[in-house]
Amino acid sequence: MANIFEVKDLKFKYKTNQENVLKGINFQIKEGEIFGFLGPSGAGKSTTQKIIIKILENYQGNIFYKGKDLKDYKQDFFEDIGVSFEMPIHFSKMTAMENIRFFQNLYKKKADVERLMKRVGLWEDKDKMVAEYSKGMKIRLNIVRALLNSPTMLFLDEPTNGLDPANAKILKDLIREFKVSGGTVFITSHIMADIDQLCDRVAFIVNGEINVVDTPRNLKIKYGERRIKIEYKENNKIVEKLFSMEDLGKNKEFLNTIKEKDIETIHSGETTLEDIFIKVTGVTLDEKQ
Amino acid sequence: MKNNRLIYLIKGELIRLHKYKVTTISIFIAIIWSVLLFFVEGDIFNSLLPVLILVDATTMSFMYIGSVMFFEKKESTMSSMLVTPSKDSELILAKILSNTIHNFLSTALIITVFVILKDVQISYLLIAIAVILVTLYHTSIGLLLSYYQKDFTTMLMSVMLISFALLIPTVLFMLNVLTGDIWEYILLINPIQSANIIITQSFKPITLDWKYYFSLGYLIISGLLIYRFLVLRNFKNYAVSISGV
Structure with a gap:
């Protein structure tokens, strides 16, 4: 273009x-x-x-x-x-x-x-x-x-x-x-x-x-965390586990978790633009100059 | 398109003068003046009518253009105008010319009333030239004044102060406090005095003296210089400052 x-x-x-x-x-x-x-x-x-x-x-x-x-x-x-x-x-x-x-x-x-x-x-x-x-x-x-x-x-x-x-x-x-x-x-x-x-x-x-x-x-991708967060139910409690995205497909613990557990949520560690903005510039968007 | 756009902008300004009730107010003022003068007789009437036309073409021009500019400032509409293909000169000329047309019509209304009711003897051509020129001149000054005033009240104060300052020498001369021929020349530099001369000499019997031609030339030349080097040159800065963006 x-x-x-x-x-x-x-x-x-x-x-x-x-x-x-x-x-x-x-x-x-x-x-x-x-x-x-x-x-x-x-x-x-x-x-x-x-x-x-x-x-x-x-x-x-x-x-x-x-x-x-x-x-x-x-x-x-x-x-x-x-x-x-x-x-x-x-x-x-x-x-x-x-x-x-x-x-x-x-x-x-x-x-x-x-x-x-x-x-x-x-x-x-x-x-x-x-x-x-x-x-x-x-x-x-x-x-x-x-x-x-x-x-x-x-x-x-x-x-x-x-x-x-x-x-x-x-x-x-x-x-x-x-x-x-x-x-x-x-x-x-x-x-x-x-x-x-x-x-x-x-x-x-x-x-x-x-x-x-x-x-x-x-x-x-650049500023986000390369990880996966999984939440599942076990013994009537919510359990949270974090996995690195590196070689995720070979991570046995991750594969077992999604196979065996009653998964409630899965999130990648993408960050928001606002967080990236703060990270890059050191100021919040509402901050006055 | 170029000339059409100026005509179109003038039409737009005239419509807004109507929508924002400025036209109604000016017609109302013209009617009040007409009613008041109707009951005045003889020499007082003969001397008051030119003064009234002078006030309408000078002070009222300041007022009307001031009100238009402050309406626009309040609504920040100038910013929208700045991002259209209209040139700065077209935007300014549309304001000056629409205000002149509007003011000319209200003055024409007063003159027509007295031509019909009191058989006022006047040269239509000369009074039309005088009213248009004086209104153009003072609308330009009013536009320039509005660049530097925060609000309409401050502008009113400035107009009064300027009018008062310009009138003092003329009054002092009339009261013989200022004496000598030299003052007769110096006072012609005062635009209100020049305006007074070209308006007064439009009444019959017509005897156009050197002062008439000097005043006419002075208003045309100084008016063009004021438009070119003050009004047009400072417009963009003013327009950006009031655009509110």
Whole structure:
């Protein structure tokens, strides 16, 4: 897969800060993948996103989009991307459909809004004022807003934050469908479960530096414990046994246990992305800088 | 698409002025002014009408653009606009031009009322030029002011302070505290004074003197410079700061 984005030695400093917020980060986003960008508050996630969607300028380093310097792109860049910000952003005294139509008419390419609105369950409420929408509805409308120009690349900032599990699932399914249709996604989030379920690769950013870029699977294998935990019942008690994964098929005790005992649970020693994040970066995701 | 987008953005701004009740308020204010002036007679009426048009095109322009900008700040909608193919200049011009159209219509309403009811003698062309130019100029200043104010109340305070500061020299000159021809020239640098001249000279009998042409040229040139080097140049920083993302 070719790189759709290539970020090289990216540094950025806000005028009011003395220190760089981004301290020379490097990463690539491959065409057609879902790339997760993880880090605690203040780590530089949003700043990075703002730079690569051309909201923030005056950065140091190089960014290439589809092989061309991002600085050489003019307004046509925005025809190609869709952005969903963390907080719901709409004109509250206009209906959902008025909001969507207003923004859609600013683009050359136009997606099927009816299909999108139905997909996120908002079609019935399309003529309601956005002020009357719940937070969950506004977040779903944000995603429709990001997709209304049929973008090739989608930027999502904390897309499921504030959504109940049912709506979060709708959104995650929509993101997967976008990927299947050939789109590329950049997600910033601190919700590890979502990232784990959605992303092909993830980058960990802390204090303006990227510590790791890899697939969730590789990270779990690398940082997880290679062991199996078995729980079984014996004499009305739960017994727990741990086995190393090395030569598991030749481990007689393990083979006898699964053959003879009344097994209740079997777990591999995979760790969670959150644990890996803490291991790699030394900070928790909620930790403020 | 390019020009269409500007027209489309202007239309969007006008719809939002209506949805956010700014249009209703401006029509309501125009009606109040019309009713009040209806009961004023003679010389007082003749001197009050230009002042009213001046206030509508200057102070009210600040107010309307200020309210639009603070509505957008409150809803953080600017961030969504920043990631569309619209150019900064299109976004700014849409705001300035929609505000000018909106303000022009409310001023036209007042003028129409008095042309019909009090047979006011006025050059329609000159007053249209004056109102459009003065509104464009002061909307740009209002936009610039909104970049540096935290909220609408602070903006109101600033508008009052600036208007007061600009009015002092004019009043002192009228009261003969400031004397001499030199002040007549110096005061023309004051945009409110220039605005006053081009509005007043639109009333019949028309006698356009050098002050009219100077004021017209001054407002056009300084307005373009303010737009290009202050309003447009500082827009992106402002838009990012209020985008809330």
